[in-house]
Amino acid sequence: MIRTTMLGAATASALAFQPTVAAAQDANAAAQFLQNTLRAYTVLFLRSVVDFTYDSLSYDPLSGLVATGVKIYPPLDWLEGEEECEISIGRLSITGGLTSDMISEVVELTDLAVPPICLEDEPRMFLNGIGYAGVDVSAAVIDLSYDLPSSGLQMAVQASLPDAIALDLTADFSYFWFAGLIEDDPYPVIQLSSAEVTVSNQGVWQRVSPMIEGMVGAVDAIPNMVTGGLTSELTNGGSGTMSPAETAFVTSLGDALTSFVAESDRITARIAPEGGVWIDEYIFDGPDTLIEALEPVVSNGPHLATTMIEMQLLKDALNAGDKLSMEQALIAGRALMTGIGAPRNRDAAVSLLVPRAAQSWNAEAALILAQGLHDAGSHNAAYPYALVAMAGGSTDAIATAASIEAALDASTVLETQDVILANFPGDAGLSMRTAGLSNDPDVSEMRRLALELRQGIGVPRNYALAYLWASLAAAGGDLVAANLRDDLDEMAQMVGGEAWKAAFEAASAEALVLWSQSGIGEKIEASIGN
Secondary structure (H helix, E strand, O other): OOOHHHHOOOOHHHHOOOOOHHHHHHHHHHHHHHHHHHHHHHHHHHHOOOEEEOOEEEEEOOOEEEEEEEEEEOOOOOOOOOOOOOEEEEEEEEEEEEOOOEEEEEEEEEEEEEOHHHOOHHHHHHHHHOOOOOEEEEEEEEEEEEEOOOOEEEEEEEEEEOOOEEEEEEEEEEEEEEEOOOOOOOEEEEEEEEEEEEEEEOOHHHHHHHHHHHHHOOHHHHHHHHHHHHHHHHOOOOOOOOOHHHHHHHHHHHHHHHHHHHHOOEEEEEEOOOOOEEOOHHHHHOHHHHHHHHOEEEEOOOOHHHOOOOHHHHHHHHHOHHHOOHHHHHHHHHHHHHOOOOOOOHHHHHHHHHHHHHHOOOHHHHHHHHHHHHHOOOHHHHHHHHHHHHHOOOOOHHHHHHHHHHOOOHHHHHHHHHHHHHHOOOHHHHHHHHHHHHHOOOHHHHHHHHHHHHHOOOOOOOHHHHHHHHHHHHHOOOHHHHHHHHHHHHHHOOOOOHHHHHHHHHHHHHHHHHHHOOOHHHHHHHHHHO
16 A cells, blocks of 8 residues: 555654745745736737737736736728727636646636627628627637647637537647747647547527528538538549548538537537547648548537536445446546546545555556646645556656656655655566666666666656666766766755755665675676676
């Protein structure tokens, strides 16, 4: 079992320094001055792009930028004379975070109103024809997370247009950036892993359908018209045959349209090509290349990000969680921890997932616990599960672990790493590796083990043990291991690094004993000599 309770108490040294009231006041005044300065220059910079006013504007590191009563006046080519476009936003919030490996931004707005005068003639006339005066968005949110090591981007967009539609969009890019920036000729380099968009009817269909009926007759004919035209296009007028991907798309589209016309509910399109797809210009040559590359499937199901878990599963999770299968526990635990699919209740999620993570070392359960507990501010409790998730092979836990470590003191990090290593169920294999290296030392394998222990993927992260094996490999002439050892030494030079220094000094002393008294040095010297 993972003994997380030992991490609950704060160390006395963390409470030893108490700033004076005067110092605290000076720090607050300085922070307020910087916030005011940043706010002022942000406003001035943005006004160089577009005219706008606001009722209130605040900024702080926790809440981010929050503006209310925003009025934007974009210059539009089609406006004449005294006409002026005024776009209003009731509340605009921009928050974000930056860690060593992750950039995240969340943009939220409420009560966005785009009046008809801000629209060009065609969209304005169309909206007016179906009874809408401009565009209104009651609430919208854009959530972006960019992983620096992999260049992966995750995006989520949700918006609600009253009496019209609700939109849910998620996209997962395994690589997202722009090449040619230095040459001043930028172009996107994007690999898409998956994407899903759901458009839910909230009144727009009832307004549009009479117009469609006037053009094509009964709306019941729409599915056949759409699929028939698409089939003709994909088969060159019937002279060819459709591929499996094209057939699947056309069939799913026809079924989804038929259901939508009858039920007026929603349309969901999902893209999940096996192995992902690089978004190149050739994809857009025609519908055939687009479908072959993206492998889209259409349905009337809810968006995966908003799918509610079955009520019986939720009841079982709350009342008889130990009887659930691992798959069921993960589904229910994720919903309870995130609040997506069920009301958020982190205590219930912890009760359900801790046995799976602590007893069977399930990496997925541990990752859910680590992220949820960290988001709740329980960094001490979250860290063991981040280590377990990484040891189980979860690369998604790397950024989480780095963020948690930044919130913990060094002694807690070291102590937790030792606890996890001592309880590692795969320790027999790790012990065999270390014993084998002691009996038959190999510098490259020592370096490999040191790197794995530093990273914590496949084996529990343990900086002290990484320092030990990096020292031995460096003594054998391995420069990569020497750099790793020196990097850990630099980490020990940071504020609060006394615990690191003590741990690395102990590891260095043990390495010297192994090198000189256990014969590792002689064996490596002999192997080099041969």
